[in-house]
Amino acid sequence: MKHRHRNAGFTLVEVLVALFAMALLAALSWQGLDGVLRSRDASREAINDAVRLSTVLTQWEQDLLAVHDSAAVPALEFDGQSLRLTRRTDGGVQLVVWAVRPGAEGGVWQRWASRAFNNVDELQDAWMRSQQFLGNEAGQLQVATGASDWQIYFHRSGSWTNAQSTGNLVKPSLPATPPPLAASAPDGPASGAEEGAEAADAAASAAGTAAGNPSGAPAQAPPAFLPPQEQLPAAVRLVITLGGKKLTRDIALGPSES
Numbered sequence: 001m002k003h004r005h006r007n008a009g010f011t012l013v014e015v016l017v018a019l020f021a022m023a024l025l026a027a028l029s030w031q032g033l034d035g036v037l038r039s040r041d042a043s044r045e046a047i048n049d050a051v052r053l054s055t056v057l058t059q060w061e062q063d064l065l066a067v068h069d070s071a072a073v074p075a076l077e078f079d080g081q082s083l084r085l086t087r088r089t090d091g092g093v094q095l096v097v098w099a100v101r102p103g104a105e106g107g108v109w110q111r112w113a114s115r116a117f118n119n120v121d122e123l124q125d126a127w128m129r130s131q132q133f134l135g136n137e138a139g140q141l142q143v144a145t146g147a148s149d150w151q152i153y154f155h156r157s158g159s160w161t162n163a164q165s166t167g168n169l170v171k172p173s174l175p176a177t178p179p180p181l182a183a184s185a186p187d188g189p190a191s192g193a194e195e196g197a198e199a200a201d202a203a204a205s206a207a208g209t210a211a212g213n214p215s216g217a218p219a220q221a222p223p224a225f226l227p228p229q230e231q232l233p234a235a236v237r238l239v240i241t242l243g244g245k246k247l248t249r250d251i252a253l254g255p256s257e258s
Contacts, residue, residue, distance in 0.1 A: 049243075052144070053144065053242070053247075056109075056143045056144060057249060059111065059143075060098070060238065060249070060251070061249075061251050063085060063087055063096050063098075064085070064236055064251045064253060065251070065253070065254060066087040066088045066089070067085050067086065067087055067232065067253060067254075068086050068087055068088040068093055069086070069232060070086050070093050070120075070123065072120045072123050072124055073086060073095075073123060073124055073127040074086075074127075074230065075232055076232060076233070076236075078152040078163035078164060079131075079164070080164060081099055081100065081101070081150070082097050082098065082099040082130075082131075082133070083097070083098045083099070083152055083163075084096070084097050084127065084130060086123070089116050090116065091116035091118070092116035092117050092118040093116065093117050093118075093123060094113055094114055094115070094116050094117070095113070095114040095117070095123065095126050095127060095130060096111070096112070096113045096114070097111070097112045097113075097130050097133065098110070098111050099112075099133070099135065100147045100148070100150035100240070101135040103145065105145040105146055106145070106146045106147070106148060107145070107146060107147040107148045108135070108142055108144075108145055108147060109142070109143050109144040109145075109147040109150075109240070109242070110135060110140050110141060110142055110143065111140075111141045111143050112130070112133065112137065112139050112140050112141065113139065114126050114130075114139075144242055145243075146242055146243040146244070147240060147241065147242055148240075148241045149239070149240065149241040149246070150239075150240050151238075151239040151240070152236065152237070152238060152239075153236070153237040153239070154233035154235075154236060154237075155233050155234045155235035155236070155237070155250075156231075156233050156234065160237060163236075232253060233253065234252065234253060235250055235251060235252045235253060236250070236251050236253065237249070237250050237251075238250075238251070
């Protein structure tokens with residue numbers, strides 16, 4: 001008697017079950033791979049942010065360590081929005097402005113640096129113009145976004161104080177009051193040079209009298225005297241919020257120069 005043998009193979013149900021299992025495994029594998037890729041991208045972005053922030057803080061530290069008191073403008077000043085400083089650089093003195101301004105991403109931290117100055121008038125003019133900056137001037141470099149709560153503190157007399165408070169005043173390089181007039185020369189025959197000087201004084205006296213100067217004293221151009229300036233602090237503390245995280249950095253300044 002012959003027996004019938006069923007041909008070897010899979011039924012339709014078995015094939016469908018195998019396909020379903022393979023699809024499930026593929027979905028789980030894709031989710032795992034997607035998580036790995038997302039984690040890799042997040043780690044790479046965090047590393048890039050850390051490197052960028054390290055570069056910014058290095059520049060911040062270099063600017064403060066190179067602060068130079070030119071006696072023509074304040075060497076270091078903070079007005080609540082911008083920190084202005086003058087620093088030594090190749091070819092002269094450079095004006096640097098750090099500022100936090102409102103932006104589309106919650107606030108922008110910017111840095112602007114001028115060219116090197118060798119002329120006092122040009123440096124003073126650049127300092128005055130920097131007080132009118134809006135943040136869109138040529139040379140403004142965006143160093144970080146998401147910046148807020150920008151505060152600067154100065155270390156004076158052994159304690160930290162708000163940078164906008166008045167510090168210790170020091171004498172400027174020029175006298176604070178005009179020098180006394182020279183004593184009168186003794187009577188005697190005047191030389192040709194002295195006669196010329198007397199004639200110039202007489203003309204100046206006449207001009208002063210005509211201009212309404214009752215004393216008739218020779219008109220003199222007011223000397224360029226500098227007002228007293230604040231003493232540089234021993235250190236500067238930066239407190240700023242970047243991306244919702246508060247950052248604090250202390251930088252000790254070198255010996256002040258004049």
